[in-house]
Amino acid sequence: MLRDLHLHALGVIDDATLELAPGLTALTGETGAGKTMVTTGLGLLLGARADAGLVRHGQRRALVEGRFTAEPSLAASRLDEVGAELDGDELLVARHVTDQGRSRAFVGGAQTTVTALAEVTGELATIHGQSEQARLGTSERQRDVLDRACGPDHLSRLTDYQRLFAERRRLQAELDELTSHAQQRVREADLLRFGLDEIERVAPQPGEDLALASQFTRLQALDDLRALAHRVSVTLSGDEYADDTADAVGLLGEARKGLDHLADLDPSARPLHERAVEISSALADLAADTSGYLADLESDPAGLERVVSRQADLARLTRKYGTTVDEVIAWSSEQATRLLELEDSDGRVGELAARVQVLTAELEDRAAVLGRERRRLATDLAGRVQDELAALAMPHARLVFEVSTTAELTTHGRDHVQLLFSANPGSLPAPLARTASGGELSRVRLALEVVLADQDAGHTFVFDEVDAGVGGAVGLEIGRRLARLARGSQVVVVTHLAQVAAFADHHLVVRKASDGQVTSSDVAPVAGEARLRELARMMGGLDEADSALAHARDLLAETER
Numbered sequence: 327m328l329r330d331l332h333l334h335a336l337g338v339i340d341d342a343t344l345e346l347a348p349g350l351t352a353l354t355g356e357t358g359a360g361k362t363m364v365t366t367g368l369g370l371l372l373g374a375r376a377d378a379g380l381v382r383h384g385q386r387r388a389l390v391e392g393r394f395t396a397e398p399s400l401a402a403s404r405l406d407e408v409g410a411e412l413d414g415d416e417l418l419v420a421r422h423v424t425d426q427g428r429s430r431a432f433v434g435g436a437q438t439t440v441t442a443l444a445e446v447t448g449e450l451a452t453i454h455g456q457s458e459q460a461r462l463g464t465s466e467r468q469r470d471v472l473d474r475a476c477g478p479d480h481l482s483r484l485t486d487y488q489r490l491f492a493e494r495r496r497l498q499a500e501l502d503e504l505t506s507h508a509q510q511r512v513r514e515a516d517l518l519r520f521g522l523d524e525i526e527r528v529a530p531q532p533g534e535d536l537a538l539a540s541q542f543t544r545l546q547a548l549d550d551l552r553a554l555a556h557r558v559s560v561t562l563s564g565d566e567y568a569d570d571t572a573d574a575v576g577l578l579g580e581a582r583k584g585l586d587h588l589a590d591l592d593p594s595a596r597p598l599h600e601r602a603v604e605i606s607s608a609l610a611d612l613a614a615d616t617s618g619y620l621a622d623l624e625s626d627p628a629g630l631e632r633v634v635s636r637q638a639d640l641a642r643l644t645r646k647y648g649t650t651v652d653e654v655i656a657w658s659s660e661q662a663t664r665l666l667e668l669e670d671s672d673g674r675v676g677e678l679a680a681r682v683q684v685l686t687a688e689l690e691d692r693a694a695v696l697g698r699e700r701r702r703l704a705t706d707l708a709g710r711v712q713d714e715l716a717a718l719a720m721p722h723a724r725l726v727f728e729v730s731t732t733a734e735l736t737t738h739g740r741d742h743v744q745l746l747f748s749a750n751p752g753s754l755p756a757p758l759a760r761t762a763s764g765g766e767l768s769r770v771r772l773a774l775e776v777v778l779a780d781q782d783a784g785h786t787f788v789f790d791e792v793d794a795g796v797g798g799a800v801g802l803e804i805g806r807r808l809a810r811l812a813r814g815s816q817v818v819v820v821t822h823l824a825q826v827a828a829f830a831d832h833h834l835v836v837r838k839a840s841d842g843q844v845t846s847s848d849v850a851p852v853a854g855e856a857r858l859r860e861l862a863r864m865m866g867g868l869d870e871a872d873s874a875l876a877h878a879r880d881l882l883a884e885t886e887r
Contacts (some may be wrong), residue, residue, distance in 0.1 A: 327816045328451060328786045329393040329416065333387035337363040337535055342849040344834060350812035352827035353820045354860060359708050360847035361820050365790045369453055370421040373444025378427035391420045408442045410434025419447055445488030454771055455790035462771055463759025469743035474778050475707045476699050491737055494685040501678040515668040518661050522649060525658045528639045535651040538637050545630040555620040562613040575613055583676045603654060674746055687831045693739040700741055701729050714773035714807065719800040721728050722751045768792045776807045779814055784815040793823045801825030805885065824864035833857050
């Protein structure tokens with residue numbers, strides 16, 4: 327149920343709050359006062375398209391806020407998806423529209439998309455206006471109406487059917503892709519085998535290209551390395567072919583002997599001698615290691631040739647499969663997995679075909695059950711709606727829900743539903759959209775909602791000029807039907823007929839005021855004498871005239887009876 331609706335800077339409405347209650351609420355006012363802005367505002371909360379033209383002149387943005395009682399039908403999972411939170415048992419929703427036409431939507435304090443907003447609020451309220459009348463003329467909407475009439479068990483079966491249908495469509499798409507690109511997969515598999523075989527023959531190792539580059543540099547500079555190492559070795563330990571060469575080991579030995587003698591004469595010099603011993607040992611090790619390094623630097627032309635050849639093998643791979651050897655190895659691993667998938671595609675095709683066949687058979691069975699239920703309810707629903715239409719001054723109206731079988735399974739089964747209508751005796755029923763006038767469509771729509779009221783207990787229905795094109799006694803009957811619908815649901819009706827407004831449990835009036843420069847509207851509840859004056863005005867009389875007020879009293883008395 328909608329508790330209240332706050333409108334700010336929306337069209338001619340500067341700022342207004344509608345406090346709503348259970349039952350039937352009538353919204354009236356003079357033409358141009360702004361009644362449409364109320365339904366427009368609620369439409370924004372239900373996901374309608376935003377437009378910069380809705381923003382009041384001179385304002386930067388329009389604001390619409392609604393406070394709903396969170397009905398049990400509102401799935402907690404849907405609220406969790408958008409991050410919404412309830413305020414006790416209430417759900418706050420809002421829509422902002424800027425003067426540039428940009429829009430923001432909020433559900434339970436969380437900003438979300440307009441689509442998500444519509445999915446949430448669509449479970450709580452429905453607007454019946456001119457657009458809904460147009461939708462009622464479509465086969466899809468007519469099927470939805472018939473499905474509602476079939477009850478919650480039928481709708482649950484339809485949901486299960488749609489889940490299976492979506493699975494079959496997904497698997498069929500995969501199967502079609504596999505079968506239609508068979509040659510392409512064969513070509514891809516051949517290319518992958520060639521590449522993987524080429525890599526396997528070379529058998530690259532992780533980081534091998536970097537190691538070979540270092541090895542190549544060492545082998546290529548071997549003569550320079552030997553000369554430099556020899557010079558260092560001579561500096562450290564001397565040249566065996568030159569007796570007069572001073573070397574670091576010999577000089578350090580002389581220094582150590584001197585420090586040894588010094589320590590004998592002065593014990594405080596002992597630490598210096600010990601350090602000389604340590605350095606001498608380390609220097610001897612360094613000289614030996616350098617000599618060993620020099621000995622290992624033997625000329626190896628064959629080794630250089632092997633390195634160059636191996637680098638050439640790796641270069642052929644890195645030109646095709648990656649810029650480094652590690653990338654080549656990674657490509658090989660990934661494409662080996664892909665090759666397995668391609669080689670297994672024949673098995674996957676068989677698996678998919680079998681699953682699609684099973685699902686198709688199951689969907690056919692479920693579609694048959696849905697179709698039988700629709701055909702069983704079609705006649706009953708049409709009869710009940712005809713009874714309502716007879717009370718709405720359409721005694722000769724005929725309504726037929728024609729259910730035919732489609733050639734293929736669809737998302738809703740194998741049924742095509744078309745609502746046929748005739749208003750006059752002797753006329754054959756024809757598609758509703760082609761034969762019904764605007765006033766007739768309004769009454770058909772109302773009759774359907776009254777008949778289906780039990781399916782949407784607690785729902786909020788907003789009827790925008792459901793009485794268009796009618797008056798007098800028909801208006802009274804429309805009022806009675808709206809009052810009956812309001813016994814189990816909240817109903818808000820925007821009306822220009824006093825005969826309809828008189829049935830309301832609550833009456834709101836939209837009034838327009840102007841200071842000569844700016845026009846604005848507000849919404850206020852009326853009761854007692856104020857309501858009598860509004861009903862008198864709606865009946866075309868002077869709202870202060872005794873006769874008009876008496877007529878209004880008579881009308882209220884009639885509705886009470």
